[in-house]
Amino acid sequence: MTDAAPxxxxxxxxxxxxxxxxxxxxxxxxxxxxxxxxxxxxxxLLGGPIVIAVVLRIIDVLYRAGFQINGARxxxxxxxxxxxxxxxIRFIVPVLGVFYGTALIADEVEDKTITYLFTRPISRSxxxxxxxxxYLVCTTLLVLPSVMIVFFVVVPTGGGSxxxxxxxxxxxxxxxxxxxxxxxxxxxxxxxxxxxPLIVGLVFxxxxxxxxxxxxxxxxxxxxxxxxxALVSGVSRGAGGVNQSGRAGGYHWPVALVRCPRR
Numbered sequence: 001m002t003d004a005a006p007x008x009x010x011x012x013x014x015x016x017x018x019x020x021x022x023x024x025x026x027x028x029x030x031x032x033x034x035x036x037x038x039x040x041x042x043x044x045l046l047g048g049p050i051v052i053a054v055v056l057r058i059i060d061v062l063y064r065a066g067f068q069i070n071g072a073r074x075x076x077x078x079x080x081x082x083x084x085x086x087x088x089i090r091f092i093v094p095v096l097g098v099f100y101g102t103a104l105i106a107d108e109v110e111d112k113t114i115t116y117l118f119t120r121p122i123s124r125s126x127x128x129x130x131x132x133x134x135y136l137v138c139t140t141l142l143v144l145p146s147v148m149i150v151f152f153v154v155v156p157t158g159g160g161s162x163x164x165x166x167x168x169x170x171x172x173x174x175x176x177x178x179x180x181x182x183x184x185x186x187x188x189x190x191x192x193x194x195x196x197p198l199i200v201g202l203v204f205x206x207x208x209x210x211x212x213x214x215x216x217x218x219x220x221x222x223x224x225x226x227x228x229x230a231l232v233s234g235v236s237r238g239a240g241g242v243n244q245s246g247r248a249g250g251y252h253w254p255v256a257l258v259r260c261p262r263r
Contacts, residue, residue, distance in 0.1 A: 018129070021122040025130025026137075033138040038099055045095065046146040049087050053153040060157040076160030077168060080151060084172045088147070089179055089228060094205035096139045097183025102197035104131040104188045132188055139180050147173060175231050182224045 016024075033039060056079060105128065147169075155165045183205070190204075191197040212219045220226045 016122070018123065018126050021126035022130040022133065025122070025127050026133045029131045029134035030137055033100070033134055034141070038103070039138065039142065042096060042099060043142055046092065046142055049083055049092075049146055049150050050153070052087070053083070053150040057153050057157055074158055076155035076157040077165040079157065080154045080165065081168070081172070083150060083154065084147075084176070088143070088176055090225070092143070093176060093179040094183055094209075094224075096142070096180060097187050098198065098201035098205050100135045100139060101184040101187025102191040102201045104128065104135060104191055106191040106197050128188065128192070132184060135184050135188075136177075136180060139184070140177060143176055143180070144173070147176065175228065178231065179224070179228050182227070186224060 151165075151169050152162065154160075155162050186204075187197070187201045190200050194200050209223045209225050212223060
């Protein structure tokens with residue numbers, strides 16, 4: 001009798017590279033995010049600045065003197081800068097970060113689908129990275145149309161020039177992307193570490209961050225908004241007599257008195 005051939009040793013199960021795994025998760029997650037009810041709701045929220053921009057444009061057409069801030073005529077570039085700071089950076093960007101960032105992993109855990117991801121030969125870091133990249137693309141696609149429409153509606157008011165203000169638009173959009181990256185990373189960590197991450201995220205974004213305004217010292221450095229302010233070289237671009245309080249050393253809302261004189 002001949003001896004049986006020895007069995008080949010089992011091959012080790014190797015994981016694909018991090019980049020390839022992350023791109024697979026990215027492709028899967030992006031479609032889910034874009035067509036989710038969350039995106040529909042937040043898309044409607046992003047229509048708010050557009051409505052405000054249209055109202056401001058109508059007021060500018062009806063009143064020849066246009067807008068005045070602190071007694072000086074204000075151009076469309078200044079108004080657009082205030083909208084970016086007050087509506088987008090101080091409100092919309094944190095909202096997007098909270099609702100998307102905390103749900104990157106928490107939704108998978110609540111739906112009990114996280115097991116199917118981890119049973120595949122994909123590292124956990126690739127899962128988180130792919131979902132985070134999908135979040136960045138999804139939120140950018142939501143914010144970009146809103147910002148562009150507001151820009152083209154508001155900037156021509158008061159004799160503003162679209163061509164002259166376009167470099168500021170690129171700067172503002174880069175700042176918005178930086179805010180989305182920062183808030184998304186913070187709230188993704190919250191979603192992976194804490195229970196009820198949405199509540200914790202809302203308290204941090206709209207409780208802690210505005211609340212440190214009333215405390216002296218270095219507490220404001222434990223906020224994302226403090227570092228975003230460092231990117232602002234003048235919230236209103238220094239035009240129209242607006243009080244510039246958005247410097248890195250302060251943590252104040254831009255104070256502006258807007259008047260619409262009658263014809």
